[in-house]
Amino acid sequence: MPMDHLEISRDQPTGRSEDLGDRVPLGQIEIGHCARVTEVEASEADIEQLMAMGVCVGRRIMLMQTGDPMILKVLGTRIGVSARLANNVKVQPCMGDMFGEG
C-alpha cells in the first residue's frame, strides 16, 4: 500500500498534523492509515485485554473499518473493538503502512 504514504502527506499538512498532536482518539484516524499508539487510558478492566492483544503504547495500528464496533489491524491481526474501548486509545498518525519500514 504505497498510496497511504502519499495520502497522509497530502491530506494532513504538517500544521494540521501537529494540531492534532498525539491526542487523536483511535476512532478518528482515517481508514487504511497507520498510526502509533501514544497513550492508553486504563479506565476499564477490559482495556487490559485489548492491550494484551497488542494495542499498547508504541505499537503501530491501522484502522480497517469505522463504526461501532470497529476493526483494527495490529501486529498482523484484525481485531474487532467496540468504540467505547477504542476511545480510550490515543494515537499519532505516522508515515508508511503497517508492513513497510515506516
Add this chain to the structure above:
Amino acid sequence: MTCSAKVDHREREVRPIPTIQIPLPPGQSAPDADEVCIALVGNPNAGKTTLFNALTGLRAKTANFPGTTIERRIGHTRLAEHRVRLLDLPGLYSLASITPEERLAREILLGQRSEQPQPHGIVLLLDATTLERNLYLASQVLELGLPTVAALNMVDLAERSAIEIDLEKLEAELGCPVVPVVARSGRGLDTLRQHLERMIDPSGSPLGRASTDPFCDCSGCPYKARYDWAEEVGSRCINGRTTAHGVKTDRIDAVLTHRWVGVAAFLSVMFAVFALIFWVAQYPMDWIDAGFSYVGSVVGRWLPAGDFRSLLVDGVIGGVGGVLVFLPQICILFFFLALLEDTGYLARAAFVMDRLMRRVGLPGKAFVPILSAHACAIPAIMSARVIEDRRDRLVTILVLPLFSCSARIPVYTMITALLFPYRPVLAGLVFTGAYTLGIVAALVMALVFKGSILPGESRPLVLELPSYKLPNLRTALLATLDRAKIFIKRAGTIILTVSILLWVLASFPRSEPPAAALTLQAEAQALAASGQTEKAEQLTDEAGQLAAQNRLANSLAGRAGRAIEPVLRPLGFDWQIGIGILSSFAAREVIVSTLAVVYGVGESAVEEDPNSLYDSLRAAVRTDGTPVFTTATSVSLLIFYVLAMQCLSTQAVTRRETNSWRWPAFQLLYMTVLAYSVTLLVYQLVRVWTSG
C-alpha cells in the same frame, strides 16, 4: 527456511537445566506416577486444537476444570517410553490474570492448583503468520522456566505470504528449540515429537530454558516492554514481511463485516444451517425413533407383562429414546458451528451481531447459544461458555429456554392441527407466531434482567478476526463427537432418572380396570371363542385404552393433575391437560402421547395416524358437554408451551453451567410466572373475543 538448526545455548546467558525430572518433585501427586504432563499453550486461533488432535488423536477427554466452567481437554500419547498426558490449556493472549482463563492457565503453569500438578514441560504454539503478537505470550511463558519446545505453526501460510523466519536466530532469542510445523497437514510433527522426547528423556541432551530478561512491570505500560521485545526479536528473526497481508481476508471482510450486508449474510448462513439441520436430521431421527420402538417391542415380547416390563418399555426405553432423538440435530448443529468457527466466519458473525445484540444488553457472542437454543436448550446452555463475562453469560443462560426448541415442534404441530385443521397457510402463521413470541419474550427478559438483577452494560467487544481458512473436517468431526458425548452423558443420566420417576408417578398407585373395560374384555373373549378374531382384537384394544386411561387418572400424576386443576382452570386447562403439562418435564413433546392416553385414543393409534389423535382431541368434551379444546384453550396451551420452563434436563444443565441451584430455581420460577400471566391474559381475552 532452516528447519534443523543446532543452537549452542551455552553462548547465551542461560542456566542450562536438566530435562524433566521423573519421578515428580516432592509435594506433588499425579494420577499416574511415571506419567509426564505437558501443557499446550498458545494464542487463540494459532491452531492449538488442531495440533492437540494431531498429537493425541481420538483419545482426548473433555471435561471442566474442577470448580470452573472452563473446558479442560486432556489427551494421551507415548513419547520415549513414557506415557504423556497432554493438557490443552485455553487459548490465551497473555498470562496476566485478566480473564478467568488466563488466571487458570497461570495457576496451572505455576503449579498452584491442587487438582492439577504443575506440568513438566510446555509446548508453546506460535503462529508464524503473526509471530510478533505471539511472542508476547511467549515471553511470559518462557519466564516460567519450565522446559519448553516452541512449535511454529502455519509455516506454509507464512511462506506463501513471503514471511521468512530465521529459525536459528529465533531459537537463540527464545532459548528453546523451535520446530516449524503445519498442524493441519501433519508436517513437522515427527520432529516435534523427537524434540519432546529429548525433553522428556534424561539421556537426551539438555535443553535451555527461557533466555528472556525479566521484564520490569513497574513502568507505565507493562505491555510496552514485552511488545518492544517482541518487535525487536521479530525484526532480528524475520526477513521480508513481518506479518501476512491478508488481502483476500480484507476483501471478504469488506462484505461479511459490512453494516447491513454483513447482517444479511449472517442471516442467510444461519438460515442455511438450520434448513440443513431440520432437513438432514429427520432421517437419523426417524432411525433412532424406530430403533427405540423396535427395542421396546422386542423387550416387551420377551418380558412377561407387569410392572417391570412397563418400567423398561414405557419408562426407560421410551423416556430416554424421547430425548436421544434430538441427538442428530445437536450433532449437525455443532458440526456446522465447528466448521464455521474454523473458517473464521463465526468471529465475523459475532462482530456484526454485536451492534444488534448490544441493544438488549447482550454481547455479540450470545448469538451462538441463541441459535443453538432453537434446536435444543441443552447444547445452547453448554455453548454459552463463549461469553466471557459472567453476568452476560448468566442472562443468556436464563433466557435461552424461551427460544422454541425442537421438542416443542410436536406440541406446536398438535395445537395448530386443533386450531386450523387442514389449513397449511394459517398453520404456518401459527408456527411463525410461536417462534416469534419465544424470541421477543427472551429478548425482553434479557433487557429486564440486565436492568434489574444482573445490572451493567454488556462487556465491550474485543475480538480477534482471524484470517479466513478452509475448514478442517477432522477438527470439526472431533468437536462434534465431543459435544455428542457430553450431551449423552449429561442428559442421559438425568433423563434416565426423570423417565423412571415420571413412570412411577404415572403408574402408581395401581387401580383396577373400570367396569366398562372388564365388560369389553369379556365380550372380546366371547367373540374370540366364536372365531371373530378381528372384532375381538378391536374390543381388546378398546378395553386396554379404557384401562390405561383409568390407571393414569388414578395414578399420582393423575391426582397431581386434579390437584393443580384449580390453578390451571383460569388458563382454560382441565386436569387431563394438567397431567400432560406435568409429564412434559421429561421432554415437552411427551404431552402428545400423554393426551393420547388421557383422552383414550391409545398410543399405537397415534403413531399410525396422528390425525386420529387430533380428531379425538377436537371431539373431546367436558362433563358438561362443552368441547375441551376451544380456540381459547388451544391458543392458551400454545402460549404456555412457548413460555413455560418444562424441561428437567435443561434445568440440570443450567445447574451445571452456573455451579449453583439458585439459577435453575430462578429460571423455573420466572418462566412459570411469565408463562402463567401471559397465558392467563391471552386466554381471558380470546375467550371474551370468541364468545362475544
